[in-house]
Amino acid sequence: MKRLVISTLIVCMVACTKQDQFTLPQNAKGTGKLLTDWIAVHLRLIKNTTGLSHVAYSRHFAYTSIAFYESLVPGSPGHQSIAGRLQNLNNLPAPQTTQLCWIAAGNSAYASLMRFFYSGNKINLPIIDSLEAAENEQLVNIARYSQAAVTAGNEFGNNLAQAIINWSMQDGSANIHPPYVPPTGDSLWVPTPPAFAVPAAPYWGDNKTIISGSIDNTLAPAPIPFSVQPASPFYNMANDLFAASQNLTTDQKDMAGHWDDSPNGKYVTAFGHWASILSQMITKLDLSLIRSAAIYAGMSIAMNDASISCWKAKYTYNRIRPVSYIRLYLGSPDWTSFITTPAHPEYPAAHSTLSYAAATVLTHYLGNVPFTDHTYDNVGLAPRSYTSFIAAATEAGNSRFYGGIHFLPSIKAGAICGTAVSKNVLVALALRNDD
Structure with missing residues (x-):
């Protein structure tokens, strides 16, 4: 699994000094590879998941992407949080230290959202855990972040992810509605072959x-x-x-x-x-x-x-x-x-x-x-x-x-x-x- 998912972080990360390693890497070319790794796993988890309406996946990508971005932005000079522009999203947790690896924060934030959305199928959890661990291992052993910085980044990413998860539960998607009865008439929708299923996501x-x-x-x-x-x-x-x-x-x-x-x-x-x-x-x-x-x-x-x-x-x-x-x-x-x-x-x-x-x-x-x-x-x-x-x-x-x-x-x-x-x-x- 590790051979398939470990990111190739850019060589300049290895050469970063202790002073600049907390701000430079995620702004450098090529470091987007961490996100492509997670998207690849995300798509794999979708294939392992059944019973959801197609439109339900809109939330998975939206809230995961927000958590991922917000976990990185405090360590990205010149970039700004979008939290204040999102409906009813307030008081996101702040990092407890500036001496943390922001890439590790993004790694754990994405992993946390994947566990939240896709843990219904138990075969998904080892896939998520494996990628998160592989990325953390590379940050220490290849990119030369300290273990303390990676651990601090993981903690911040997990805390921020939980705040996004809590916020996501306020969007009404889980509300209990009365059974939907489709209106009838010549011009109106009726169940279609081959399954003749009930209407999906009517609310x-x-x-x-x-x-x-x-x-x-x-x-x-x-x-x-x-x-x-x-x-x-x-x-x-x-x-x-x-x-x-x-x-x-x-x-x-x-x-x-x-x-x-x-x-x-x-x-x-x-x-x-x-x-x-x-x-x-x-x-x-x-x-x-x-x-x-x-x-x-x-x-x-x-x-x-x-x-x-x-x-x-x-x-x-x-x-x-x-x-x-x-x-x-x-x-x-x-x-x-x-x-x-x-x-x-x-x-x-x-x-x-x-x-x-x-x-x-x-x-x-x-x-x-x-x-x-x-x-x-x-x-x-x-x-x-x-x-x-x-x-x-x-x-x-x-x-x-x-x-x-x-x-x-x-x-x-x-x-x-x-x-x-x-x-x-x-x-x-x-x-x-x-x-």
């Missing part, structure tokens, strides 16, 4: 956002009026999807599979997919640890808050899924979508919402970076290349059309929503563009 739109006001004025507008009349806009919209499904190209099928992201033991969710893309950028661009952490926090917060806006709209409009409309009104009772239709209403498209939220943040911090996405190389899917983050987000949205689970106007509405939420988040965080 998610009531959760408290991480940034106050981040979803103000972002609710998707009312969708196209429902109709079963031939030549009506709604009928034509559905017929376009049906026609496309009959002639999918190999590339369109590959696109749909690459962005499936269902948490089914094979894929890593949309949140994990974009964390993987960021991880690849950290390596490609040789980012520092604090810069990597700032981008990670901004992206994860934006995706979390965008998920709340998206789910609020989904259960406001309760729009019928393509598979239900095509079976009922287009004379194809056995038709099914190319990828499995998720168990929640159609409008707006979540993948488009979340992907545009992520891409907007990444573009803000990193610009238009061409890249090849290798997220699913290990499950046999071919990598896919993009000219920019927005190009990737556009494909992520369009993949749901070719997958047969979203109409095109829903994808457009999601893109608008995700972009708007991200812009609100970026303004509120007010981090430097080079953070």
